[in-house]
Amino acid sequence: MASVSNEGQRPPGRTALTDMTVMTHDNPDGGKPGLVITELAHLGKINLRGGSDMLPVISNHTGCSALPDNNRVVSVGDRHIVWLGPDEFLLLCAAGSETHLHSQLTLDMAGIHAAVTNVTDSLCALSLRGKAVRRVLAKGCALDLHSSKFGTGDCAQTMLAHAAVTLIAHDAPGFTLVCRTSFAPYVTEWLMDAGLEFGASFRG
Amino acid sequence: MLLITCPHCGPRDESEFSCGGEAHIARPLAENNLTDAEFADYLFLRDNPKGLFLERWRHAAGCRRWFNMARDTVTHEIVEIYPMGSGPASQAGKAAHAASWRRDTAAEAAAKPAPKARAKKEQVS
Incomplete structure (x- = not known):
């Protein structure tokens, strides 16, 4: 399955995460961050x-x-x-x-x-990529996220750190996460915090 | 924590569900005159058994669909999960359904059309 993407330029207009600061927590083990979050603006x-x-x-x-x-x-x-x-x-x-x-x-x-x-503006879509995605999500989600149980083309509505989210798994080690617009800053901040030990980056 | 098998989504954590309380409470029909005391059985009284209990549950954080569950309130064993609108299929579930005090109430009997009203309806049709 092709991953969900917003090709080309970021469309104009405010989104749930417009005001969030673009930031990166370095991977303590060196190398690339284990989690890279990108907002799929206006998807x-x-x-x-x-x-x-x-x-x-x-x-x-x-x-x-x-x-x-x-x-x-x-x-x-x-x-x-x-x-x-x-x-x-x-x-x-x-x-x-x-x-x-x-x-x-x-x-x-x-x-x-x-x-x-x-429901474009009522929901916010995030692209989650990186080697540690499943391990970060597992910290706040009761779902079995092992790739043998939740693989390419699987999706689930579940709870992530008390927030209702829809998780969609792609063939690449990546997920699309869809949550309420009003929950998006919380979910993003939670993910950044949970991803600290693997290195985490929010690209806006 | 319970691992509940949603009929649509599969096994999920209990925190994704909300419990809707006792199942199989039929609303008395307006055509059947009930006293307030009899109506209270339907409106207010809920069972709280020690043992097998037939409950309604909803997968609130998932597909948001209702279903019925036969759960043991002592051991937390989930004996059966079955769709809304149907009765339990398991032996234990059937026994729990039949043994409920609610089966003998006037409120439950009044959930079906009274024999007179039924006869009238048949005449009309």
């Missing part, structure tokens, strides 16, 4: 509620051939469909494309018992 997020009859419409706009199974993610290009519940999905798309995609989906869902909600 498009659309919440989809509905049954399997949404598939043709979603497929039309994302190119996916099937909705994800439980705890799984389906990715086609820069569009990712994240399983959130038996009738709930989160669609991630490139920053700036969500408004058009949302209106298209809403139009095409007419007649289907479904809800399409643009």
Whole structure:
């Protein structure tokens, strides 16, 4: 699965982490920081509620051939469909494309018992990379994060240090973490603190 | 801490769940006249058994779906997890359901249409 990314320039506008200072705690053992946090600023997020009859419409706009199974993610290009519940999905798309995609989906869902909600600004997405990512997350998360149990294309809604988050695992040793916008500064600060012993860097 | 197997998400930590208390409490229908004392059984009284207890739980930090669970309040053993709207399937769960004092209450009997009302409805249809 391709990792979620915001290619090109950081889009304009304030985000949850605009005011956070870019900083790096050096790796005490030398070398690269074990955890690198980057905000996926304004990454498009659309919440989809509905049954399997949404598939043709979603497929039309994302190119996916099937909705994800439980705890799984389906990715086609820069569009990712994240399983959130038996009738709930989160669609991630490139920053700036969500408004058009949302209106298209809403139009095409007419007649289907479904809800399409643009939640781009209610949620904050972080990219977590580095060798120590799993060990840092494990400090505040009860989920079994071993790569054999939580590997490529897996996702989970869970608690990280008392904050509700959605974790998405990629093939590279990296995660996308989605949390409430209002929780983003807390989660980022917690991650920086938990990553101290491995070296941690917040790139903004 | 309990390891609870969410029917949708799989085994998760107890802290992700919220307990909704006693399961299988049917709301009395308005057409059945109950006294306040009888209605109180439905509205206020909750069981607190020592042993197997049928409870409602919700995966609050995950898929946010409700489900039922048969849990032993002494040993914390989770005997069974089953969907909302259905009864327990295990022997022990069935026995706990049948043994509850609630089965004999007027409130529970009043959750079904009264025989007269049923007859009327059948005539109409």
